[in-house]
Amino acid sequence: MGSKSIERVAEAASNAALDIEILTMPDSTRTADEAAAACGCSPAQIVKSLVFRKSGSEDLALLLVAGDRRVAPEAAKSVVGAELERADPKLVREVTGFAIGGVSPLGHLTPIPVFMDPSLLDHPVVWAAAGAPNAVFGVDPARLQAAVAAQPLPRDACPG
Template identity: 45%
Template sequence: MGGEAASSARLSARERFLAGAEALGLTPEILRFPEGTRTAEQAAAAVGCELGQIVKSLVFLCDGQPVLALTSGANRVDTKRLGELLSGKITRADAAGVREATGYAIGGTPPFGHAQVLQAVVDRALLTYETVWAAAGTPDTVFELTPGELVDASGAEVADFVAG
């Protein structure tokens, strides 16, 4: 392991998230909820926002390569539509695959600052809100940002890939 990779591996998930945000020019205020914000429903209840304002950072595999689907908490990914959009066969990444691709556990995966650069798409529904909330590196932390910041920081393409 190289020097930079070795030193980043010693950082906590929170420290890695903050370093990733800082590299993008963001200074998020992290809110911690000991009862957990692992699911979109838990996160919305904790921060007191609409379910649709929660950003689900979901990792899928497209022909075996990890991709990131940033989805509104009120929506579900249509894997057939996602596959058509990304021109490949979509399967869900398992917990080990999510951690390997992002450096974070399921339920705490932020929308940016991952272990590797991931092709990302963002649910158009998230753009209808003034602000949205996303995981901040752990299953009990979240932060608020604008949809524009979400798109810019994640490098995501705005697309239609949700069920319904």
């Protein structure tokens, strides 16, 4: 995992007219706390890219959730349209092209529906994975939401 995935993220951002700079950190940014420390921000400004499988199918959904929050699957179900289960890491890699810990909000091999925690919009800049466990980019969350056509999650789907 590395340069090809990072290049795919950079290309997808460019195609979406997102002007980003991908930073490769000396340490892991795999977890929200690691990413916040590396980026010099609060965990609330970290975008966790969580891939779920829709129950009863192989269909995936990407939930972009603030680093200081978790997903309440029952509340997310109303917007996603199905019960959610954690996706198998192998399936995540096959569909998105990214390993867990480096899943970017954009640049997936296969498009999947995207849903976004509205609390991310409370910040002028958020930080997201850029295709590798130590690569990130900062972005205006409203621009990210538009670029990936993310549907908003209800606030109760992402409790703190």
